[in-house]
Amino acid sequence: MILRNRERRALERAAFTLMEILVVVAIIVALAGVGGYFLIGQLNQSKGDIAKLQCKELAKACDSYFVRHGVPPQSLQNLLDASTGMPILKDQKSLIDPWGQPYQYQWGQTGAIVGTSEPGTGRTITSAD
Numbered sequence: 001m002i003l004r005n006r007e008r009r010a011l012e013r014a015a016f017t018l019m020e021i022l023v024v025v026a027i028i029v030a031l032a033g034v035g036g037y038f039l040i041g042q043l044n045q046s047k048g049d050i051a052k053l054q055c056k057e058l059a060k061a062c063d064s065y066f067v068r069h070g071v072p073p074q075s076l077q078n079l080l081d082a083s084t085g086m087p088i089l090k091d092q093k094s095l096i097d098p099w100g101q102p103y104q105y106q107w108g109q110t111g112a113i114v115g116t117s118e119p120g121t122g123r124t125i126t127s128a129d
Helices: 002-012 018-069 076-080
Strands: 104-108 111-117 124-126
Touching: 018 076, 018 104, 018 111, 018 124
Parallel strands: none
Antiparallel strands: 104 111, 111 124
16 A cells, blocks of 8 residues: 555656746747847858958959959959950859848059948948958
8 A cells, every 4th residue: 555655656746747848948948049149140240251251352353353454344243254265253143242232342552442331230341351
């Protein structure tokens, strides 16, 4: 009889209560929310880093165009033009920043300056940075 009471208590406590499960789920959701917030922040920062690297790459491509042809490119589209010889860039995608906007270009005294602006903050990213 004593053994049966112990067995019955063990069987009654074999599962978690609904309240315990809800508390665990709430903790998991809170941790996922905090982690997601930081993950989105890192994603936005990495887009800025990618844009900066692409600006520098496009500026070097413009300088290469200048060395080949003796004149600076009129626009970034000239870097794709195969009629003037071998194109410096292979595809149109390289002229678009990570946010889907075209890069801006100007020729300065020191060479090409390529830039874009970050949509959310308006921060300007250029190859001269």
